[in-house]
Amino acid sequence: MIKKILVANRGEIAVRIVRACAEMGIKSVSIYTDADRQALHVKKADEAYSVGPDPVGGYLNAHRIVNLAVAAGCDALHPGYGFLSENPQLAEICARRNIIFIGPPAAVIRGMGDKVQARQAMKNAGIPVIPGGEGNLKNVAEAVRLAKKIGYPVMLKATSGGGGRGIRRCQSEDELKRAYERVVSEATKAFGSADVFLEKFVAHPRHIEVQVLGDKFGNVIHLFERDCSIQRRHQKLLEVAPSPQLDEEQRQTVCALAVRAAKTAGYENAGTVEFLLDPEGNFYFMEMNTRLQVEHTITEQITGVDIVQEQILIAAGEPLSYRQEDIQRRGYAIQFRINAEDPKNDFLPNFGRITRYYSPGGPGVRTDAAIYTGYEFPPHYDSMCAKLTVWALTWDKALARARRALLDMGVHGVKTTKPFHLEILKTPEFREGKFDTGFIENHPELINYSVRRSPADLAAAISAAITAYHGL
Secondary structure, eight states: OOOEEEEOOOHHHHHHHHHHHHHHTOEEEEEEOGGGTTOHHHHHSSEEEEOOSOTTGGGTOHHHHHHHHHHTTOSEEEOOSSTTTTOHHHHHHHHHTTOEESSSOHHHHHHHHSHHHHHHHHHHTTOOBOSBOSSOOOSHHHHHHHHHHHOSSEEEEETTOOTTOSEEEESSHHHHHHHHHHHHHHHHHHHSOOOEEEEEOOSSOEEEEEEEEEOTTSOEEEEEEEEOOOEETTEEOEEEESOTTOOHHHHHHHHHHHHHHHHHHTOOEEEEEEEEEOTTSOEEEEEEEOSOOTTHHHHHHHHOOOHHHHHHHHHTTOOOSOOGGGOOOOSEEEEEEEESEEGGGTTEEOOEEOOEEEOOOSTTEEEEEOOOTTOEEOSSSOOEEEEEEEEESSHHHHHHHHHHHHHHOEEESSOOSHHHHHHHHHOHHHHTTOOOTTTTTTOGGGOOOSOOOOHHHHHHHHHHHHHHHHHO
16 A cells, blocks of 8 residues: 655645545655745645745656655655646656656556547547547648648647647638647647647537546546536636536447547546537547546545545555446536636736635535635746535536535635636526537626736736736
């Protein structure tokens, strides 16, 4: 059994992993930069060690982090999500240093991280993929030729992309030509690869993903699906499990496809297979995330399975704790991402001191957070303050509980997306469980934009906010 785990992450997910370790009788080790010295994950772990002054680079130095794990006497490392969680080099370094990596093998991370390679593997396994090219684009001329063949609109995507970055929708040849160099540049800066590919744009899709677990013995199960269709600029805002938009036949279809995809990849540990569902009822494989997802909480609420603890057991060489027939779903769960952003100012990040924080409670309410009263919310990281998850037996009761819990929650000192979520709950489409990825786009009344910014203006505003924060 694993005895001591280094958590190679920060924030609420690091706190989540530390809590799982505590329940399993496993010692936990947190890491932190100077900016995170007073962070909650540092306070909660059994031990904590500095990884230097660089607020971001400290969490991205794989060799240093693994060396620290060895020095601290850890026998395993959990990458959480973001940072190095989908970096195959981290898994390889862990293997060389005899540290158990709590995630899939490096070869699987690498294979699924390459969207073109993953797409071809799924196609070979008979899993539907979105119409598009067979490989990476050589140049803009090839992109134009392929777009004419499959028809506009098209999606230009970074091959190594993720998290909603490196994606552009192109309605015409002119747009495609303008977007090509931008996407290549963004892909190079964000992912270290200039490779891009082209797919047909699927209009009005639902974004459906399936949680899977696989062990070292070839067993793979699913934990049902999540609906992640409520998005802004390809970034998820809230998630629902199970999807109120699927009938049982569709649910069985997409879950079976996800299990087949995981087996095709030789998958071990927790992963998520993401699909688009078009208005005609066709599912298309989009990508596989080889890590724990932000929204894993709603799957845990409807199934009762502790996914993080399962990750640890699988990494330790244990067979799955559950058979597929053991997994039963019950009720509905909704997760709200409470970000330190101002919805009335184009979602500009909002940094500063949390002057007061009240966590909501009561039946069916769960809060995963890394903030507390007096905490200085730093400008260097993701803007997420907390994840509020509600559960109830029926969809209508889940909606009522969601509103009550959001009103219960108090985050003062910084602006958050809480008011925005309350507005979403009022919309007839969401209340009826009928929404697609264009929901926010089609409801401009949800946001009272006092300022509409171009990407360049927004970047400048964020830089100014960071400068002002440091000047306080």
